Amino acid sequence: MATQTFHFTNGSSHLSLSPDHVLPQDQRPNLTQTPLLSSIPVIDLSEQPSALVVDKISKACEEYGFFQIINHGVPRELCDGMLAVVAAFFELPPEEKAPFLATTDRTQQVRLFNYYVKGDGENKVSMWSECFGHLWHPLDQTLHLLPQNPPRYREIIAEYAEEIGVLMKRLLRLISQGLGLHQDCLEKKIGESPMCRAQGNYYPPCPDPELTLGLNVHTDISALTVVRQSEGVTGLQVIKDGHWVAVEPIPDAFVVNVGDQIQVLSNGRYKSVHHRAVTNETRKRVSMATFYTPGKDTVIGPIRDLIDKQHPPLYRDYYFSEFLEEFFKQEGARRMVTEIFELKA
Ligand code: OGA
Ligand code: NI
8 A cells, every 4th residue: 555644844845736636526625615614513511400411412413413512521731732742743754654654454553544535447546634543442452552752642642542531431421311221321332342543633734625635525433433623723524414514623622423333323313424624725734533433243233222113223233343344345435334234124
């Protein structure tokens, strides 16, 4: 796999938009049609009574599949520090990052890579971003494989992972309650050995944002995703009623989204919504996505309590390993993975 990394000195890009970043006409972002800023729901986790928070989250999961949270209890300095070490890692000279470059080995735990889409014919169009993925839970399996430069990378990621673990479980309880289930239901269904990846995304300033994307249109294969993004730069966009809306970078907020597994577990009531990242002409953008994902041996399917005569099951049960296999099979395409597991009426 030809993996290419960007190299920066003094924060300025040496890049121009080479042909291998130019998307075919019909896959370009069409930015003039995107409303500048529009709000996905912003939910204050400290609001009382908590039943109100449950209702708001439930509505957001049904109507948007996305929401932002404030007053979430994760220290702001930790999040700022985390984004700073992630950015510093991406900005290392290529030779220092080379040991992490992705190979074709799917079991590679720590990988630096570029997403691509298949353009016309066999040619691959690279996304205008660099991505760095590794587990955040269970962290003890990975910590010793993480970068030692920046010097505080391991320490800060470990601290961040701890906080995100608490936050994920809290969100899963609120989402379970929103579905009318026992608060522990989703966490139990996702299983005792979740394999949770973190993905740092680095979007350098881009000479021509109209011609390319930072991340292609996709849904997340996780159960739940929590994203921290750098302040002051928009990039993430979400489909709402057939239109792209930009997710406003609210200071000290997390973006939360329903992944494919909660869409299936909720029998389609909560939506795993298509999203993408566009690039910015003058400013870089950094984000850190943390995914909460079942282990390979976990069986996922619509939760029985959500099925009745009016709500027949929309998906068959599957092992998460089957879902992953299908996901890898569709690499480079506009993926349609959950569709494979749909039950036809
Ligand atoms: C992702 C993702 C959005 C962003 O990593 O799956 O959608 O804002 N990231 O970088
Ligand atoms: Ni995503």
